[in-house]
Amino acid sequence: xxxxxxxxxxxxxxxxxxxxxxxxxxxxxxxxxxxxxxxxxxxxxxxxxxxxxxxxxxxxxxxxxxxxxxxxxxxxxxxxxxxxxxxxxxxxxxxxxxxxxxxxxxxxxxxxxxxxxxxxxxxxxxxxxxxxxxxxxxxxxxxxxxxxxxxxxxxxxxxxxxxxxxxxxxxxxxxxxxxxxxxxxxxxxxxxxxxxxxxxxxxxxxxxxxxxxxxxxxxxxxxxxxxxxxxxxxxxxxxxxxxxxxxxxxxxxxxxxxxxxxxxxxxxxxxxxxxxxxxxxxxxxxxxxxxxxxxxxxxxxxxxxxxxxxxxxxxxxxxxxxxxxxxxxxx
Amino acid sequence: xxxxxxxxxxxxxxxxxxxxxxxxxxxxxxxxxxxxxxxxxxxxxxxxxxxxxxxxxxxxxxxxxxxxxxxxxxxxxxxxxxxxxxxxxxxxxxxxxxxxxxxxxxxxxxxxxxxxxxxxxxxxxxxxxxxxxxxxxxxxxxxxxxxxxxxxxxxxxxxxxxxxxxxxxxxxxxxxxxxxxxxxxxxxxxxxxxxxxxxxxxxxxxxxxxxxxxxxxxxxxxxxxxxxxxxxxxxxxxxxxxxxxxxxxxxxxxxxxxxxxxxxx
Numbered sequence: 091x092x093x094x095x096x097x098x099x100x101x102x103x104x105x106x107x108x109x110x111x112x113x114x115x116x117x118x119x120x121x122x123x124x125x126x127x128x129x130x131x132x133x134x135x136x137x138x139x140x141x142x143x144x145x146x147x148x149x150x151x152x153x154x155x156x157x158x159x160x161x162x163x164x165x166x167x168x169x170x171x172x173x174x175x176x177x178x179x180x181x182x183x184x185x186x187x188x189x190x191x192x193x194x195x196x197x198x199x200x201x202x203x204x205x206x207x208x209x210x211x212x213x214x215x216x217x218x219x220x221x222x223x224x225x226x227x228x229x230x231x232x233x234x235x236x237x238x239x240x241x242x243x244x245x246x247x248x249x250x251x252x253x254x255x256x257x258x259x260x261x262x263x264x265x266x267x268x269x270x271x272x273x274x275x276x277x278x279x280x281x282x283x284x285x286x287x288x289x290x291x292x293x294x295x296x297x298x299x300x301x302x303x304x305x306x307x308x309x310x311x312x313x314x315x316x317x318x319x320x321x322x323x324x325x326x327x328x329x330x331x332x333x334x335x336x337x338x339x340x341x342x343x344x345x346x347x348x349x350x351x352x353x354x355x356x357x358x359x360x361x362x363x364x365x366x367x368x369x370x371x372x373x374x375x376x377x378x379x380x381x382x383x384x385x386x387x388x389x390x391x392x393x394x395x396x397x398x399x400x401x402x403x404x405x406x407x408x409x410x411x412x413x414x415x416x417x418x419x420x421x
Numbered sequence: 422x423x424x425x426x427x428x429x430x431x432x433x434x435x436x437x438x439x440x441x442x443x444x445x446x447x448x449x450x451x452x453x454x455x456x457x458x459x460x461x462x463x464x465x466x467x468x469x470x471x472x473x474x475x476x477x478x479x480x481x482x483x484x485x486x487x488x489x490x491x492x493x494x495x496x497x498x499x500x501x502x503x504x505x506x507x508x509x510x511x512x513x514x515x516x517x518x519x520x521x522x523x524x525x526x527x528x529x530x531x532x533x534x535x536x537x538x539x540x541x542x543x544x545x546x547x548x549x550x551x552x553x554x555x556x557x558x559x560x561x562x563x564x565x566x567x568x569x570x571x572x573x574x575x576x577x578x579x580x581x582x583x584x585x586x587x588x589x590x591x592x593x594x595x596x597x598x599x600x601x602x603x604x605x606x607x608x609x610x611x612x613x614x615x616x617x618x619x620x621x622x623x624x625x626x627x628x629x630x631x632x633x634x635x636x637x638x639x640x641x642x643x644x645x646x647x648x649x650x651x652x653x654x655x656x657x658x659x660x661x662x663x664x665x666x667x668x669x670x671x672x673x674x675x676x677x678x679x680x681x682x683x684x685x686x
Contacts, residue, residue, distance in 0.1 A: 364518070
């Protein structure tokens, strides 16, 4: 059928995927014990010395896999939200859905200590309840996206003060671990910590990709989408929930990581303007961003290990300043 | 016109229409005759756009029912309605950087399953729609680079690619200059006459309506004051009743249809 035009985005996506793989492999090989490419490959196949296998499969791979999958989740979540809100600032971190996830974690950690069922489900629940509350509060004969964003900002402000209140009133121990979690970190990631949320993210990612065509039709306006046979309100609610699940699950593993959801879809758009592969491109860009940010957090200030959240926040600040400069130059 | 019910795939029965607390129409019944080019006219806020939105189930009536092929339209799955009836809304947003071909291709959405791929049928429909609207040579251009008239044709191509027997359009000629308006109206006539689509169009310009409609519905304050062929129903009295405008009706020297010449105050 169509030729060049369709191949270009596919080529770009493949290149991004390869870049992710290369960066991931490098992360597996480097560190305080430097390995060769052959050693890493052997370990991945389950061959080679026990010690190398332990380092690669149990110590480094969980962190690399988590960085890539979380990055993808945040990228897709951001792309869904920015598309639904028709606003590049309408990303889940700015709308406070990871604040809601954090509230869930705080309630679990501080108010019900000793509950091991886990931060993961608490974060998910927190994020989802926040989203439903926002949707319900913003509903008035349908949803206007601007109203939704403003309500979200209000709810976020409430949640921030709620979170502070919980932290002030909790026991020192619980508060410390909750505070640490709030930094957004992949340090000391293990399979046990990561797997439940990773599964959840995988399901949500597949569902998002299946609905990506509807997302693009919704961008043309509710009337047009509806005339083309998209059940508008239902699709929007489902997509919103998927976006929240992706953010909340990522938050559950690593704590709030800002900037990736905000910037990945925009950067993806710059790299490849075609909307055909918007979601996969946002996923790959997000994965690459978080992987790179985590490597920077590990390596930049050796022997000190930073939290990846710190890197992404700084990058986010620079990104916004850059945007502001560009916009003012245009005027 | 006879009093016998016209054969009709789409009709509305005793609708009450409104937004929030404001009632736009009460007890409104309308038949859309098959195979005709129906034009709805009436002053601003008479409920014509609201009626069109309700006929295409974008709006839920607070009472009454819209019937499509003998079944309440609200009982169809959304996609099934979109295979029988298409709508060109007053405004749509073209996604940034989208190419004409890709936008027109979106009209095939109701014919595609969740995971089904692009078929030869889809390609043919898109090609035909672009040819019919004269945008085939623009297929690989980004939509944002087109003129207003071209863009409107692309949107209509998208609607045609849906390949529905019923096509509804809400003020499609707004924003176009007079030459492009006539162009578009000719296209509608062609769709109706040569391709057998049933069209329902909301228009502002009375003379355009009289010239191109085969069936005219005149509305005021949420009521249908008259419906039928323009030649049969358009009289100075009707225009007075619908718009409160004194006028003289002469014969259009080109088309032979009624032509409204306002008298003024």
